[in-house]
Amino acid sequence: MTQHAAHDQEIRAAAAHVGRRRFLTVTGAAAALAFATNLPGGGVAYATEADARKISDNPFTLGVASGDPLPGSVVLWTRLAPRPYEPGNGMPDARVTVRWEVAYDEHFKRLAGQGRADAHPEFNHSVHIEPTGLAPDRVYYYRFRAGDWISPVGRTRTAPSRSARINDLKLGAVSCQAYHDGYFTAYRHLAQEDLDVVFHLGDYLYEYPVTAAGGARAYTDRTLPSLFNRETVTLEDYRLRYALYKSDPDLQAAHAAHPFIVTWDDHEVENNYAAEISEGNLPPAEFLVRRAAAYRAYWENQPLRSPQRPQGSDARLYRRVQYGRLAQFDILDTRQYRSDQAYGDGWHAPGPESADPRRTLTGATQERWLIDGWRESTARWNVLPQQVTFSERRDATGDAYRVSMDAWDGYPASRERVLAGAESAGVDNLVVLTGDVHVHYALDIKRDVKDPGSRNAGVEFVTTSIASGKDGADKPANWDTYMAANPHMKFYNGRRGYVTVTLDQDTARGDYRTVSAVTTQGAPIATAASFVSEAGDPGLKPA
Incomplete structure (x- = not known):
């Protein structure tokens, strides 16, 4: 859970009792259908x-x-x-x-x-x-x-052949589209961008109730059925919630304009779940029925190939896509195989529990697949589309700081294995694409996160949300603290929108696109900032 999701907790608390009761009344037939x-x-x-x-x-x-x-x-x-x-x-x-x-x-x-x-x-x-x-x-x-x-x-648009020498490509990165928090205006603008492909980095829908007025959309010309005003638990719940989201005309416009490569985060099932462990610590056998229903509805509603079709409560979502010799995309799943969050989740000072070398965010099999793929890569740029913030992110200056136990900061040994794997594979141009946090970040990935003067191992473009968090602000309340506490953070903005990334032989350029509001329709789009990283010399500089 991010620091920007307190309102989600309030919604969840109001629905928790009803959700638990409904979960336990799932019939044997519904469970059998899910599996x-x-x-x-x-x-x-x-x-x-x-x-x-x-x-x-x-x-x-x-x-x-x-x-x-x-x-x-x-x-x-x-x-x-x-x-x-x-x-x-x-x-x-x-x-x-x-x-x-x-x-x-x-x-x-x-x-x-x-x-x-x-x-x-x-x-x-x-x-x-x-x-x-x-x-x-x-x-x-x-x-x-x-x-x-x-x-x-x-x-x-199809991908180039693996051996093609393409000059450039331009991608979009999006995430976090809570229907109840506002309109998907950013998608209307995304549909008009000249892009080769769009990466959706998770939280395509939210499990929380949506009121008859559409939450913050505050409809006056329509009323949503009461069946949306409950938390998603069953297969029918998830299917109906996808129908609500996919009926949005701006989302439809973006899908009709560009091919999407999708991966999930937590809210496609339940907030901050970890593998078979639910947020409310349900018995795993019960939670896996819900996860199976959510995974099945996800596959039904996304342009995914047959190998990604779930088998019960499991689905192989991590996969690799090549764009000629210019880019290799290794799409991760950091939710299905992770260890439980340390210290009960949330923000906490790093300690022995989070530093345990046995802890993993990707699972051992996916980690080996990633590093083996890097060893075989011949691409100019190795791009890692994934869910949660990769770079270190402290919430205070000095030694009394906390980090997010749900992000890579809560799994530092896992992050170190990935960075060491990239180094041993000779990956010179690593670009990480991230969602989840409902803000824009531009970050240098430090090889040694404890030493701000260490060399850069790559760069990270974090995209804000499409709607989650409502309108947001250019400078959130913790902007000064974050920028001071994280010198490798080159940019921080709290509006809604998306990131476009242009790759060519020489540079990776990120353009941070924002809309002024999502609680009202029709907001214009603007570029809040642009950064470039040079091939062979990772590090973000203003464009």
Whole structure:
């Protein structure tokens, strides 16, 4: 939990008793559904097929999305939901045939591929298409058809071939979009950026209740159903919450404009969970039912490939994406395999418990995968999209400081193993992309965090939230303290927005984009600061 999330605690406290009671009333059938293995693609097909021509209302209310680009493929996603704010989304309890098309032009005069797929009720009528045979590093357009209904058109782009010598690429980094805290205005601006790909670094949704007025959105022209005004616990809860978020037009615009590469943090399940340990210390067997439901709903609602489909309460989300010889992206999962937070979580002085060398944020298997991948990398830039702040972050000057036990500061041995692995692998140009904290940071990653004069091992671009934390401020109340206590912190801003990062052969440039408000609609976008780091000489300097 960040220092900017006290309001989340208040919401959670109000819902805790009801949430616990609802969790314990999860039926055996719901638990079996969450852990089921006899699903489509596993040798068992759903028996009934419905006629898509009988769908009377627009089923594409949640838009379209694409993601995980490869040189010859990209995932295409949609979900059929004529009535998104009710259980079942207005769809029959049967599979429905969906047709898909990929084209070279937005008018679909020249098709690059087409086909049919089944939208299964077991997956809440979501569709994940993995077309092959596409050209590398090329823009494509795509759409879906169900009966007489045609989806909005999406624009996507494949990755360059692994051996390609590309001059540059530009990515977006986003995170933390609490619906109840404000409008997704930043996404409308992100949709208009010229980007190759967007990385979502976690907290795509929040488990907390959303009032009839939409929380801070304070709707006067609509009323949300009461089923949203409770904490998400069951598979149906999570599915409905994704429907609420994905019905947002600004989020839809961003997904339709760019391919996304996604990873989760905590709120996709529950605040600050660690592996099978819940925030409220439920018995692991109980919590894993909830985690299985949350993981399944996450996969259903994201443009993810089949290897990322959960098996019960587990899902292999960490993965590697290449962009020619320019960049290798190693996408981490720092939530599913971590040790429990030291000292009961929160902010605490470092000590023997947090320093225990056995503690891990990534798990041993993912850690080895990361370092082995660095040893084999031939990329100019090695980029690490992940969730929580990597660099040291003290909350006071002098020796009486605390650090976040939920971030890498709470797992210093794990961080040291990663930095040592990067060093042994010869990684010269390390860039870490981070979300979680609802603020912008620009940070030099010190090789020895105890010595401010030590060399830089890389740089870290921390993106603020899309909406979480409400409007925020350019200089939060602790700005002076943080800047004094952390000399490797080159920038700190508390507004909402996103970061764009441009990589070329010589530099990594981060542009910190902010909006003035999210509690009202239509705020303009501005660049609050820009920094560059030179290849071979890591360290952030004003652009």
